[in-house]
Amino acid sequence: MLKRNTGAKGHADIGAGALADQLAPVMTRCGQGDEGAFVRIYDELGSLVYGIILKVLRDPAQSEEVAQEVFTEVWRQAPRYEPGKGSVKGWIATIAHRRAVDRVRSEQSARNREDRDAVERHVDLTSAVEDLVGDELERQRVRVALQTLTEVQRKAVELAYYGGYTYREVAVLLDEPEGTVKTRIRDGLIRLRDEIGVSS
Amino acid sequence: MKPSGIDLHHLAGVYALNALDADELALFEAHLHGCELCQREVVEFCETAGLLALATAQPIPQRLRNFVDAVPGKCGLPRWASMSASQLFRRVLGSLEGTQQEFDSVAEETEQPRHA
Ligand SMILES: [Zn+2]
Numbered sequence: 001m002l003k004r005n006t007g008a009k010g011h012a013d014i015g016a017g018a019l020a021d022q023l024a025p026v027m028t029r030c031g032q033g034d035e036g037a038f039v040r041i042y043d044e045l046g047s048l049v050y051g052i053i054l055k056v057l058r059d060p061a062q063s064e065e066v067a068q069e070v071f072t073e074v075w076r077q078a079p080r081y082e083p084g085k086g087s088v089k090g091w092i093a094t095i096a097h098r099r100a101v102d103r104v105r106s107e108q109s110a111r112n113r114e115d116r117d118a119v120e121r122h123v124d125l126t127s128a129v130e131d132l133v134g135d136e137l138e139r140q141r142v143r144v145a146l147q148t149l150t151e152v153q154r155k156a157v158e159l160a161y162y163g164g165y166t167y168r169e170v171a172v173l174l175d176e177p178e179g180t181v182k183t184r185i186r187d188g189l190i191r192l193r194d195e196i197g198v199s200s
Numbered sequence: 201m202k203p204s205g206i207d208l209h210h211l212a213g214v215y216a217l218n219a220l221d222a223d224e225l226a227l228f229e230a231h232l233h234g235c236e237l238c239q240r241e242v243v244e245f246c247e248t249a250g251l252l253a254l255a256t257a258q259p260i261p262q263r264l265r266n267f268v269d270a271v272p273g274k275c276g277l278p279r280w281a282s283m284s285a286s287q288l289f290r291r292v293l294g295s296l297e298g299t300q301q302e303f304d305s306v307a308e309e310t311e312q313p314r315h316a
Contacts, residue, residue: 035272042268046260052253064264071268075275086243093250094216101218142255160219161252167219186213193248 023088031078038075045089046071049096056100056164066103070096097161104164145195153188156181212238216245 029037054063208231
């Protein structure tokens with residue numbers, strides 16, 4: 001098992017994922033206006049984009065709308081993608097998640113954000129697995145890695161990422177101090193990174 | 201005492217999960233600009249977040265696929281090829297500033313023949 005990285009040192013392996021990223025040259029072609037490259041990108045990552053948006057918004061029609069915005073943004077922003085700054089997957093997932101979160105927060109009044117049921121609702125990962133093309137093995141690894149977090153870390157990470165809540169909202173939902181939640185999210189992400197990194 | 205100056209280094213995680221409020225987001229992004237440690241952490245945490253997204257993958261609905269197929273035509277990116285360097289520069293500048301209207305209007309400009 002990898003040693004946990006906690007400080008400025010020990011980050012020498014950052015580029016590993018990006019180096020192995022077969023989609024990076026495809027993204028570069030996409031940025032040059034290659035429509036075939038764009039098709040390849042959404043063939044590979046479309047289900048990720050739609051899946052995370054649906055997870056956050058929970059409404060298929062709205063999720064489709066937001067996914068449309070994301071793919072449009074990906075095509076338009078493609079020339080700005082820098083392979084040295086992370087994988088295509090990480091880049092596109094960030095765009096998709098941010099758009100989903102923007103949407104959910106803009107409709108805060110429509111949703112009851114103080115809803116305590118949220119804690120239960122979002123701490124349920126295993127339901128998302130269906131017959132999908134793509135790397136089931138990798139998905140399985142993520143789910144296994146999530147189970148290695150402490151209960152409180154996992155809840156904080158899942159509410160923030162899958163629930164689309166700010167860490168301050170997470171603190172209210174979990175009835176914990178904000179600083180504690182911040183630390184748990186950070187520690188949880190480091191743990192996940194190290195767990196998933198082990199076998200990749 | 202300025203606790204926020206210290207705290208900012210610890211916001212890379214919540215930032216990567218888009219879990220910051222608007223006020224802290226602005227503070228952190230300003231900090232991020234000049235902090236290599238946080239930049240590295242953000243990249244790493246975004247990679248991890250990408251894997252969290254992967255775990256929730258769902259088949260794309262056909263309607264969405266049809267839309268996406270049409271995106272390049274709608275956005276007209278291939279027209280870039282015929283842009284002058286200054287038009288291209290302005291367009292890129294527009295996108296960097298996140299001003300989509302400007303972005304689009306520049307694109308339209310390149311379509312219309314100009315009459316002085
Ligand atoms: Zn920093």
